[in-house]
């Protein structure tokens with residue numbers, strides 16, 4: 001019947017012949033499956049898909065494609081197709097042969113990743129499988145045009161990679177087991193088996209084919225469900241689960257083979273990791289704009305180092321064509337991604353006017369991915385795709401990169417594919433950006449303003465303020481001195497010394513830890529560790545605020561007053577978010593952790609206190625959570641932790657010994673307040689390691705501290721009365 005015929009795309013005119021390695025008849029690929037390939041998916045769809053992979057592809061010429069499309073349209077009067085061009089899907093079961101050589105090693109870059117996505121697309125009726133139970137007559141949604149991957153040629157790969165790199169990956173196809181294990185152990189997060197070279201070539205060739213179809217106009221747009229991923233692969237080095245840089249090679253091939261149609265390419269990389277390899281490939285190339293949104297965390301998130309930092313804008317003629325959007329913390333969600341898309345990605349992309357958009361689509365920022373630790377939902381990815389589709393006349397190709405939660409990547413890729421097909425993106429639960437996202441966004445705009453007129457710095461801090469000469473009067477230092485004076489006047493509080501190396505001296509540490517005069521003799525001690533207070537201000541014009549229009553929101557001081565009034569000893573510790581006068585990187589979290597341990601070891605632990613309660617405010621709260629795992633003896637006298645995380649990344653308590661009861665203890669003895677829109681509320685199950693979570697009514701920590709004051713001080717008093725362990 002003509003209407004059940006699949007639209008199958010022609011192979012590349014000059015594409016090398018595939019080395020046929022059809023799966024065995026049960027679809028299990030068992031002849032080459034090792035480790036993770038021995039999976040439990042031998043029934044159902046995989047068989048259908050394997051059969052069609054093995055035998056369902058026929059080469060048609062352009063006339064035949066038109067004929068098929070025409071016939072399909074005739075038999076589907078209800079079809080919503082508004083263009084005869086289809087959305088393409090590159091999928092090739094043979095890419096699953098690349099697996100770890102060690103039996104039982106469950107590597108996150110799991111061969112099942114691509115199958116889970118394929119299955120989700122099939123189950124949603126987007127793939128015309130021969131055995132599809134859904135009647136063609138009833139189908140109203142457009143379906144995908146499948147095409148297979150081909151192997152990248154050496155000449156194509158070497159547009160990005162060195163010959164030595166190609167030769168090394170090639171050599172793994174003949175390597176004995178022992179040597180493969182050695183390279184796997186010694187490499188930078190990569191593994192090899194004898195099929196890795198073949199799969200790497202297919203993955204890379206798949207990206208090229210997807211781009212070719214879109215550029216030639218045989219497809220409207222496409223998604224390439226490919227592995228191994230590519231964006232970490234450097235020109236001379238495989239790393240981060242990546243062998244060949246699929247997207248970078250595809251980009252170079254398009255620029256070379258279609259010089260009239262493809263003059264400029266935008267690569268948008270939303271994988272949670274920085275695509276260091278892609279950045280390297282185009283760092284001095286003015287025709288390729290690389291924009292990456294990734295976790296950076298002061299260079300500690302993979303790949304470690306500063307390549308993903310905000311100041312890396314390209315060099316030479318490529319200067320200004322590299323945009324890094326580095327998250328300073330984890331737990332970023334839809335609101336954060338949409339925020340930077342609307343403020344940075346889309347304005348810059350529109351100004352650049354690409355001819356082709358390629359998405360390095362890792363789904364490891366998806367909610368549920370434990371490696372990424374973020375919360376992007378399928379509708380979040382769908383909205384980003386919808387925005388990108390407005391560029392380059394809709395010429396967009398989505399290529400899979402990372403993403404390690406099998407269900408999360410399947411749902412995310414499905415949502416993206418539906419938008420490619422023409423469906424509207426789903427409803428977003430949250431569009432509220434975190435403070436961290438707003439800060440990152442401002443930093444990026446500051447660096448990119450030089451290159452893009454849409455990145456106006458009018459409302460941002462002028463460059464002058466960033467210079468060291470202004471460090472002497474940063475307000476957070478001024479305010480700490482004011483706080484210290486107020487606490488001395490009101491409660492006779494004085495500074496407790498904190499010894500630190502000479503090179504770490506900073507004005508921002510002045511009066512860092514204060515205590516009430518008799519804290520050593522008090523039976524009950526309250527440790528308050530906090531970020532600097534917030535300031536609310538109305539800017540008077542583009543650069544300045546009038547001091548009479550600015551307000552200090554020091555709601556934390558009420559807690560000091562409360563503790564003193566109750567007769568408890570108080571230690572108040574301030575955690576600056578920036579060190580004036582020091583240019584080296586400063587990690588607030590690490591500092592808060594070290595400070596908590598220092599105060600415990602040198603002051604609280606040596607005092608007469610029988611009961612201790614800890615109040616943590618902002619990022620500094622992470623220090624208190626850390627202390628519970630780092631100093632097991634704390635639990636003998638700490639009877640309560642009251643932590644206001646606001647909208648910052650939650651820290652989990654880490655038991656020094658697994659199963660020592662710390663997680664349970666922390667959950668029972670803490671109240672952990674997160675802002676109303678914190679991404680943690682999107683989790684299906686709240687984990688005990690994050691403590692006794694409470695949803696605050698407001699976003700802002702200062703409001704939270706004020707609103708919850710009566711309730712939480714009552715709780716603290718109960719905790720103080722309760723017997724300690």
Ligand SMILES: [Zn+2]
Pocket residue numbers: 271272273362364401402403
């Ligand atoms: Zn990744």
